[in-house]
Amino acid sequence: MIPQFFGALLRHYYLRKENTSMKHSSHSENNYSALSFVPDHQTMSDAPPINNYTFWNASGQIPYNMTNDYMFRAVLQSNNRVLRGLICSLLHLSEQKVISVEITNPIIKEFRLDINVNLNNRTLINLEMQIANKLNWRERSVMYLCRSFDHLSHGQNYSEAKSAIHIGFLDYTLFKERPEFYASYKLINVKNRQKYSDSLTLNVVDLSRIDLATEEDKKYHIHEWALLFKSTTWEEIKMLASKDEYLQEASETMFRMSADDLVRKRCRDREEYYQDLRNYERKIELDQIEHEQDILSYKQKIEQDRLEHEQDIRSYEQKIEQNRLEHEQDIRSYEQKIEQDRLEHEQAIAEKDALIQQLLAENEALKKQ
Numbered sequence: 001m002i003p004q005f006f007g008a009l010l011r012h013y014y015l016r017k018e019n020t021s022m023k024h025s026s027h028s029e030n031n032y033s034a035l036s037f038v039p040d041h042q043t044m045s046d047a048p049p050i051n052n053y054t055f056w057n058a059s060g061q062i063p064y065n066m067t068n069d070y071m072f073r074a075v076l077q078s079n080n081r082v083l084r085g086l087i088c089s090l091l092h093l094s095e096q097k098v099i100s101v102e103i104t105n106p107i108i109k110e111f112r113l114d115i116n117v118n119l120n121n122r123t124l125i126n127l128e129m130q131i132a133n134k135l136n137w138r139e140r141s142v143m144y145l146c147r148s149f150d151h152l153s154h155g156q157n158y159s160e161a162k163s164a165i166h167i168g169f170l171d172y173t174l175f176k177e178r179p180e181f182y183a184s185y186k187l188i189n190v191k192n193r194q195k196y197s198d199s200l201t202l203n204v205v206d207l208s209r210i211d212l213a214t215e216e217d218k219k220y221h222i223h224e225w226a227l228l229f230k231s232t233t234w235e236e237i238k239m240l241a242s243k244d245e246y247l248q249e250a251s252e253t254m255f256r257m258s259a260d261d262l263v264r265k266r267c268r269d270r271e272e273y274y275q276d277l278r279n280y281e282r283k284i285e286l287d288q289i290e291h292e293q294d295i296l297s298y299k300q301k302i303e304q305d306r307l308e309h310e311q312d313i314r315s316y317e318q319k320i321e322q323n324r325l326e327h328e329q330d331i332r333s334y335e336q337k338i339e340q341d342r343l344e345h346e347q348a349i350a351e352k353d354a355l356i357q358q359l360l361a362e363n364e365a366l367k368k369q
Helices: 002-024 026-031 052-056 069-078 080-091 137-149 207-212 215-219 222-230 234-241 245-258 261-368
Strands: 101-103 115-119 123-130 163-170 182-188 195-206
Touching: 052 245, 069 080, 069 115, 069 123, 069 245, 069 261, 080 101, 080 115, 080 222, 080 245, 123 137, 137 163, 137 195, 163 207, 195 207, 207 222, 215 222, 222 234, 222 245, 234 245, 245 261
Parallel strands: 123 163, 163 195
Antiparallel strands: 101 115, 115 123, 182 195
C-alpha cells in the first residue's frame, strides 16, 4: 500500500498544480523546454548567457540545492558539460575518454526524475538523487540496474549488450554498520573474490558521510561534488566553483536554474512532496511505536495474568497440601484414638475377666465350706 500512496501523492502534486504553473510560467517555457531545461543536445554556449558578475556576487541562502531531485535533474540535463564532469569524477575517467554523453530519457512531463545516460554508446548509466530514506532502496536500485541492462532487442547478440551502472546519491547511510562515502558493488565470487563480470555495477554516494571520503575520492573530486550538492549558501557554492571548471559550470547552471520561475516551482513541489512523505512516514512511525507500545502493554498484561495465575495455582496447591496434611493428621489422631479406645476396652475386659475369676474362685471356696 505504501508505494502506491507515494506515487499517488506525487501525481496529486503535479496534476493539482499543472494549470497554475502553465498560467504563471509562460515566459520561462518560451526560454527553455517543457520543464524549463535546455535540451540535452545543446551546449552552454547555446543556452541563455549567465551574468557571471551576478553569480559571483550572489550571497545568502540557496532556494533549492541539488539534493532536490528536480534541481539535480535540471542542472544535469541543461548542461551536458556538467554531466560529463560528474561522470568523469564518479567513474575515474579522463575527459579524453568521454566521447559522447547522451541523456536517453529527457524529461518532458514525467514523474520519475532519475537520469538515464548513454556513455560512449557502450555504457548505460542511471543517476538518481534520493534524500528520503526508502527502506526498499537496495531492491529498487537493483531493479533499475537490471532494467538498464535489459536493452537488447530480439535477435541481437549478447556481445552487443552494453554494461550498466546505477549511481545513487543518498542523504543517509545505507549500511550503518559499515558506513562508506563512495561504495561500488559488482558481481564477484564470494569465496575467492574473483570478479564475474563488469557488466553490472552499483555505486552509492553517501552525502551524509562526506567525512569518510578516501584519498582516491578526493583525487577525482567526488567529495567536492557531494559538497556542491549539499551546499546551502551561495558563498559555499562560489568557494567550490573556484576549485574546478566543472564545479564552476555546475554552480553557474544552478544559479541560472534558480532564477527560473518554473524550475523553482517544480523544486518547491518536490519539497512539498517530500515533506508530506516525511510527515506520512512520521505518522507511520508514530503509529508503529504506538502499536508496539500496545503490544508491549498487552504482553505485560498477559505476563502479569500468567504470574497471577501461577501464584493462584501455587496458593491452591499449597492449600491442597495443607488440607492433605491436616487430613492425614486427623486420620492419625483418629487412628490413635481408636487404638487408645481399643486398649482401654481390652483393659476393661481384662479387669472384668479377672473380677469374674475372682468371684468364681470365691464362690468355689464357699461351696467347699
